[in-house]
Amino acid sequence: xxxxxxxxxxxxxxxxxxxxxxxxxxxxxxxxxxxxxxxxxxxxxxxxxxxxxxxxxxxxxxxxxxxxxxxxxxxxxxxxxxxxxxxxxxxxxxxxxxxxxxxxxxxxxxxxxxxxxxxxxxxxxxxxxxxxxxxxxxxxxxxxxxxxxxxxxxxxxxxxxxxxxxxxxxxxxxxxxxxxxxxxxxxxxxxxxxxxxxxxxxxxxxxxxxxxxxxxxxxxxxxxxxxxxxxxxxxxxxxxxxxxxxxxxxxxxxxxxxx
Amino acid sequence: xxxxxxxxxxxxxxxxxxxxxxxxxxxxxxxxxxxxxxxxxxxxxxxxxxxxxxxxxxxxxxxxxxxxxxxxxxxxxxxxxxxxxxxxxxxxxxxxxxxxxxxxxxxxxxxxxxxxxxxxxxxxxxxxxxxxxxxxxxxxxxxxxxxxxxxxxxxxxxxxxxxxxxxxxxxxxxxxxxxxxxxxxxxxxxxxxxxxxxxxxxxxxxxxxxxxxxxxxxxxxxxxxxxxxxxxxxxxxxxxxxxxxxxxxxxxxxxxxxx
Numbered sequence: 001x002x003x004x005x006x007x008x009x010x011x012x013x014x015x016x017x018x019x020x021x022x023x024x025x026x027x028x029x030x031x032x033x034x035x036x037x038x039x040x041x042x043x044x045x046x047x048x049x050x051x052x053x054x055x056x057x058x059x060x061x062x063x064x065x066x067x068x069x070x071x072x073x074x075x076x077x078x079x080x081x082x083x084x085x086x087x088x089x090x091x092x093x094x095x096x097x098x099x100x101x102x103x104x105x106x107x108x109x110x111x112x113x114x115x116x117x118x119x120x121x122x123x124x125x126x127x128x129x130x131x132x133x134x135x136x137x138x139x140x141x142x143x144x145x146x147x148x149x150x151x152x153x154x155x156x157x158x159x160x161x162x163x164x165x166x167x168x169x170x171x172x173x174x175x176x177x178x179x180x181x182x183x184x185x186x187x188x189x190x191x192x193x194x195x196x197x198x199x200x201x202x203x204x205x206x207x208x209x210x211x212x213x214x215x216x217x218x219x220x221x222x223x224x225x226x227x228x229x230x231x232x233x234x235x236x237x238x239x240x241x242x243x244x245x246x247x248x249x250x251x252x253x254x255x256x257x258x259x
Numbered sequence: 260x261x262x263x264x265x266x267x268x269x270x271x272x273x274x275x276x277x278x279x280x281x282x283x284x285x286x287x288x289x290x291x292x293x294x295x296x297x298x299x300x301x302x303x304x305x306x307x308x309x310x311x312x313x314x315x316x317x318x319x320x321x322x323x324x325x326x327x328x329x330x331x332x333x334x335x336x337x338x339x340x341x342x343x344x345x346x347x348x349x350x351x352x353x354x355x356x357x358x359x360x361x362x363x364x365x366x367x368x369x370x371x372x373x374x375x376x377x378x379x380x381x382x383x384x385x386x387x388x389x390x391x392x393x394x395x396x397x398x399x400x401x402x403x404x405x406x407x408x409x410x411x412x413x414x415x416x417x418x419x420x421x422x423x424x425x426x427x428x429x430x431x432x433x434x435x436x437x438x439x440x441x442x443x444x445x446x447x448x449x450x451x452x453x454x455x456x457x458x459x460x461x462x463x464x465x466x467x468x469x470x471x472x473x474x475x476x477x478x479x480x481x482x483x484x485x486x487x488x489x490x491x492x493x494x495x496x497x498x499x500x501x502x503x504x505x506x507x508x509x510x511x512x513x514x515x516x517x518x
Contacts, residue, residue: 060516
């Protein structure tokens with residue numbers, strides 16, 4: 001079997017509160033592999049540990065135990081980061097910059113030449129339909145425009161792997177459709193995509209494989225085609241509810257009949 | 260490496276220079292400098308001296324206010340607004356981020372100091388064309404800028420781990436103490452309490468003796484000859500503190516996790 005593009009093994013992450021030193025386990029022995037060209041959707045309720053998984057994969061957090069490798073390099077290494085694109089959840093951008101300047105700035109962080117940056121920014125703004133707003137300050141952008149600019153920024157280095165944290169959250173149906181179409185294009189271009197999302201219709205349409213994370217543990221997973229053979233996202237929704245409720249039932253303390 | 264550092268520095272420069280409050284400060288500085296004309300006209304033969312002293316005081320104060328208030332939120336704002344996620348998921352080193360931020364603000368303060376300096380020299384030119392006056396003024400402004408670099412480094416250091424309010428208090432506090440370091444050392448020497456003597460010595464050696472810069476500026480303005488060695492020594496002395504503060508700021512940033 002080939003090595004995965006993203007390999008997470010026995011990953012544990014504890015958050016320790018600064019004053020009381022109280023330890024909370026956010027991720028508990030997570031193991032998963034994402035193959036090249038695959039679009040992987042990590043699902044889970046709020047607080048399940050999805051964003052923490054992405055942050056550990058990017059080196060923004062350090063694991064308590066276990067390991068994350070991206071493109072055969074340790075998470076957060078410069079070699080890995082030079083081939084990764086990342087869109088955080090509800091991203092905030094430098095509002096004093098224009099869309100063009102923003103992309104140019106991130107191009108410089110990848111050491112692209114002036115000509116490369118010009119070409120790439122033009123190409124990406126066109127791709128996310130922001131050419132007309134290229135020289136508008138970012139603080140005048142709508143939420144949908146910001147999200148599209150965020151996607152453009154994460155593609156500036158022509159990455160092989162994309163980490164997208166809730167790319168469709170807070171968008172209206174038109175904005176969601178725009179983002180979905182962009183992501184479908186990227187998927188067709190053969191990019192490996194790791195996606196966190198609550199929006200099951202989008203996951204159903206975009207992902208090849210999913211994993212369900214609950215209370216820091218991977219409790220289920222599989223190919224979207226086998227979970228939703230009809231192609232209807234309702235099957236995925238039912239699957240999601242079933243695995244979460246069965247996990248909750250198992251973890252409930254047993255009450256004896258005599259009490 | 261060079262391109263990344265320049266990109267972060269220029270982005271910080273853009274951020275600060277596009278803030279309109281900055282122009283209000285510069286306008287205020289111009290008005291106070293003009294007030295020197297009025298004060299000078301009611302003095303007896305001290306018109307240039309008053310203009311020079313007031314002008315240098317306002318350059319130092321306005322530069323200091325901007326250095327403290329912008330510098331203390333420099334790194335903190337990136338963390339608070341989560342733009343740091345976009346930066347640290349690119350192949351850059353944490354020292355490039357810290358030093359880039361410092362250089363960006365240093366460039367901004369340089370531009371403002373230059374503007375205020377040119378305005379002051381322009382007004383002085385109405386009264387005298389003596390090259391001695393201009394040379395002394397330019398040298399004094401240079402030493403004010405050297406001190407401001409220390410304030411920026413101090414503010415940048417605190418902004419890596421403290422809230423802006425705490426950073427402002429720490430920065431202003433240490434800046435003022437650094438001005439009275441030699442008096443503290445003297446106080447420690449005459450004190451009979453050993454603990455106070457040691458405490459005063461620690462404070463004196465931990466902070467640069469900025470009173471030396473003030474004394475040097477006084478000598479320059481009194482048209483006394485200053486040796487190149489003492490200028491060189493003071494410059495290296497301050498740069499040494501800049502290196503220490505930025506190294507500490509980088510170390511703290513490297514240890515940090517971004518939740």
